[in-house]
Amino acid sequence: MNALSGYNTSGKPLKITIAGVRGIVGETLTPELLVNFSQAFGTYAGPGRVLVSRDTRVSGRMVEPCVCSGLTATGCEVVRLGVVPTPALQLAVRQSDAIGGVAITAGHNDARWNALKFCREDGIYLNDKQAEELLNVYHQKEFTKAAWDKLPPVGSDEFAGDCHLEAIKQQIDVDAIRAAGLKVAIDCANGACSKFTPRFLADLGCEVVAINDDPDLPFPHEPLPTPPNLSQLRALVAAAKADVGFAHDADGDRLGIVTETGEAPGEEYTLCLAAEMVLGRGDPGPVVTNLSTTMAIDDIARKYGRKVIRAGVGQVFIAESALNYEAAIAGEGSGGIVFPRINYAHDSIAALAHILNLVVERRQPLSTLVAEVPKYTIVKREIVCPPQRAYTVLEELRRGLEAPWAEAVDLDDGIKLIGSDRWVHIRVSMTEPRIRVIAEASAEGLAMDLADDYARLVERSM
Amino acid sequence: MTGIQTLKIGVSGVRGIVGQSLTPQLIVGFAEAFGTYLGGGVVVIGRDPRPSGEMVANALVGGLLSTGCSVIDIGVCPTPTLQHAVVDLGADGGVAITASHHPSEWNALKFCREDGVFLNAYQAEELLNVYHQGAFAQRPYDALGRVGADEGAINRHLSRVLEATDQAAIARLAPKVVIDSVNGAGADCAEGLLQKMGCEVIAINDVPNGRFPRDPEPIPANLGQLCDAVREHGADIGFGQDADGDRLSVVSEEGIAIGEEYTLAFAAEVMAERDCPGPLVTNLSTSRMIDEVAARHGREVLRAKVGEVNVVETMIAEGAVGGGEGNGGVIDPTLRFCRDNLAAMALILQGMAWRGCTISEWAGSFAPSAIMKEKLECPAGRTQRAILALIRHYEGQRLDLTEGVKVLSEDGSWMHARPSNTEPILRVIAEADDCESARRLCDEALAVARQAIG
Known part of the structure; x- marks a missing residue:
């Protein structure tokens, strides 16, 4: 995942990761990048129908036509869902014969950002292996180019949001709530x-x-x-x-x-x-x-x-x-x-x-x-770290680590030390140039101390 | 490699084959260049009905918005409708998505400025500089443009043409008209215009789906079906359009495709009859029939370089009463400065009604003439060598060197050789009293050019 993560070489805010492609509009998230990624996805997932949704950020109006154009150019049939929650897109992909979906949203990032998130035919985002395949297609730039008479018109579906609400209603006790x-x-x-x-x-x-x-x-x-x-x-x-x-x-x-x-x-x-x-x-x-x-x-x-x-x-x-x-x-x-x-x-x-x-x-x-709900305190710390250093820092930290209280160590995603009444998780952020330290304990003071101690350790190994 | 061969980036815009060279990357690049060149503002876009138009339009919109331009999308429409809309909406520019008379697999962007006229050679060069430099205006999220739609553009265009036309005269004549729109952008509005003017309309190839049943260039060789339909229905006239409604050809009531040069001759005559001063303007390669028109009505003829924008700029500068190009493009300055098939049809039908004659009688009022249009493949670097050889060859004769070389003879025949603006070819056009003489003029020039190219 090292190779997939990180800011681009110029240090500009662009993140091309398994979570999709994310950048700042007017700086890195350019129309060229958007059409290229959309063609890469069309080449990777197509041919077939691809659903496209967006959140409310104003740049979505610029991003959406770029995505539609790139997908269409590969021969994919685009159906626009307009502004709907991302889970509504994912449900619509899952329930239809679509071969994938593109959500235009930078999630919780502020309005300067936008992003493309790609999901597969079951409505789940591409996993790390699939995202890597997509990135390979993107970097090779050998996109499928459909001939003039194989470019399907762009369609739209205004009901995806309501279908999503209906699906939720079926799983709860509507009468009792009413x-x-x-x-x-x-x-x-x-x-x-x-x-x-x-x-x-x-x-x-x-x-x-x-x-x-x-x-x-x-x-x-x-x-x-x-x-x-x-x-x-x-x-x-x-x-x-x-x-x-x-x-x-x-x-x-x-x-x-x-x-x-x-x-x-x-x-x-x-x-x-x-x-x-x-x-x-x-x-x-x-x-x-x-x-x-x-x-x-x-x-x-x-x-x-x-x-x-x-x-x-x-x-x-x-x-x-x-x-x-x-x-x-x-x-x-x-x-x-x-x-x-x-x-x-x-x-x-x-x-x-x-x-x-x-x-x-x-x-x-x-x-x-x-x-x-049982009471625990979670304390989070963030250490700014150049993305090209992040994994090295973690690796060094791992070697010198001592935690007598820990009963188990989980190295699936960064380092997690697990005790009977506490844990500390040190991991590299997927979306920002930071290392996160998250500590939890039943006592607030203990959680604070854990978080501060391990944040210091991270800083020291930098 | 085909991708490179099929891409034309030049003063008349950017044109390529979809699925090969006309990629979304190229389009967003040009869109951003144009937005950067304009420095923001409102851009009107419209397209002919080629299936690739929507893909191109989306990339265009994304690129324009990113530079801070707002977009008004008027959808599928003839190119002149777009040019009208740019002015009507007070926009800062426009982009027509059309490969005009080229086959379905092509598409192109044509850029126009705030007066609805295409960029001239200098402006196009500036745009190309911006494109090649690649330093586009990139606006932050809160300064991006917005997209709007305008569905009234075609109706406004139609109304303006109708208002300028003697509808009563045409309605009295009630001509039977066959219109062949090649399934292009002009299908619906041409039919609508003809019906509103009181014609009996038979429409063929009238589904605007961009799947062209014939080569969309409206030259006699492509109008066989239209000629048959005119004969079959006993129509008074047939009109053949190109894909984007800016070039028109006429078929006579005898079912003969009389050639696209007559379109301007007829329309110019009606405009020349107007009670206002001004010359007629056309290009160097257009038939001398327009000189006859001018002589009949006491007008002067000015000849600009080939290309709509060159004719238009001369028309504006000289206060022309009418203008256009011999390829079937008619420009009526009382409407807007653009080649417009709706205007051309209205003028020609009005002329027929006022004269009370058939279209072949009107065509027969011009002195017999034949025009030959030839082309010679010529590497871009060799065109000037060919032109120089031709100038030397014709030394001592009356020459016009405005664009390439034009040789004018005492008997009214002429030959014009010039490099194409859009393709690596040398165009050789000659006009004389008969085919054989015109052919001889062409052959002479072609031989000289061929030898010079080597």
Whole structure:
């Protein structure tokens, strides 16, 4: 993965990784790059139908025609879904005869960025092997060139978003939620869920108080549903006396929550609460999560007699493991949850629906449900590191590492040291020139100390 | 290697074969160059109905938006409709996606400026410099352009032509017209125009799908089906269009393709009859019939270099009453400065109605003349050698050296040899009283040129 990761040689902000191609519009994410990557994908995955969606960032209007042109030039039939949550695209690909999909979204990155994410015919993103194949095609630049009479017209499908909502509704207790008549505050970050979630909640009989639900306006804050970005939503929940508050990211894969007391417990709780719902109702199978996610999920799984399988960090690893292990639920501490009955995609609207269902079913306020989740503290540190050095730094760190408290070491994705009541995970970010140190412990002070100690170690080995 | 051979980047735009040389990369590059050249603003785009048009349009839109230009997409339309729309919408430029009379596998970008006129040679060179330098304006996300659509462009164009036409006279004549649109951009609007003017319309090849049933160049050799249809239906006239509605050819009521040179002769005569001053403007290779028209109506004829923009710029500078090119392109300055088949049809039908004569009678009012159009493959580096040899050969005769070499004889015959703007060929055109004489003039020049090229 070393070769695939990293900024380009000029040091400009371009990331060509297994997570797709990501860059800053006006600097690195140029029309040339976009048509080249789209032709590479058309060459790699085609011929056949390819669905294309985008989030609400304004640059999507420039990126989309480039993608359509590149795909068409290889003879692929493009169907535009317009602005829809990325999981809606993934579901549409999975349910149709499409051979793949392209999501135009830079996820939680700010508005300067945009990106292409490629998914295969089952709606899951390309895995590392497939992404490497795609990159080989891209670098070889020997693209399929369809003749003039083999260029299919571009079609459009306006129903993918609604089909997605319908698929979610089929997996939750709609009648119970309607009967409860909850008041729900929602912050859509003016992202791809803006046109869908408020309508979806209204359909579930909720009284909806929405903010930042205009897809034509810029992101009101970083489109990442972490507590620092939720102050507006917390104020809204308190002012509106809402039963629950939810926050979307830009493209509808991660969900943040706010309790009726106006507190934001953190996006780790999204997975814990969703798992309570899914395991509690008896969906069979284990829980899949990543190496950096809270130990609380182990406690919840144990309560329901389930195993926890730890996969690499990143949606594709979670989705593929969920598929392979026939998981009941899968997800990451970042707030992206996979509901295998619906789709193998991080899906914030599905997460929101299941947490609402949990509140209704348990007849408890959300703050109580949050309090019932075993308490751990996660502390995250980031060390800026030139991408071409990152893996060397980690390698050196690994050699000199001593951790008497650790019962196990997992080297699947960076270094994870696992103890009975704590863990530390040191890994290279896939999307930024950083090394992340994540530490968790039952006591807050211990987690802080762990994170600081290992962050210092990383700095020292640089 | 075919990719390189089929790509033409020149003053008239960029043209290539889809699936070979006309790639999305090339298109976004040119789109960014044009956006950079304009320095932002609004660009109107339109396309002929070739199946590759949508792929090209998407790449074009992406490239233009990235430079901060906003785009108004008017969809499938004749090229003159695009040129009208650039002016109507107050845009800063336009791009026509059309390979004009070239076969279906080709496509091209043609760039026009804020007055709806194509870039002239100097401007095209500036654009090419921007393209080759590759340092395009790259705007950040919050300064990107927006895309809009405008579905009214064709109707505005139609209305403007109708308003300028004596519809009542045509309606009284109620001519039976066969129109062959080669499944090109002009299919729907030509039929619409003819019907609105009160013609009985028989349309063939009228599905604008870009799958051309014949070579789209409207020259007699490609109009056999139209001639048959005119005879079969006993029509008064047949019109043959190219793929993007800027070149028109006429078939007489006898079912004879009289040649695309007559299109301008007829239209120019109607424009010359207008009660306003000004010369007629055409290019150096156009038939002398326009001189007859000018003589009949007391007008002067000015001849510019070959190419729509050259004729147009002379028309504007000289306040022309009418103009166009002998390849079937008619420019009516009371409408817009563009070659326009709708304007051409309206003028010719109006002329027939006013005269109360058949189209072959009108054609017969011109002195007998034959025009030969030949071409000689000539490596780009050798064209000037050929031209110099021709100048030496014809020394002492009346020469016009505006573009290549044109030899004018006392008896009114002429020969014009010039390098093509778009292909590595030397074009040799001659006109005389009869075919044989025109052929002799061509052969003489071809022999000299061939020897010079070696």
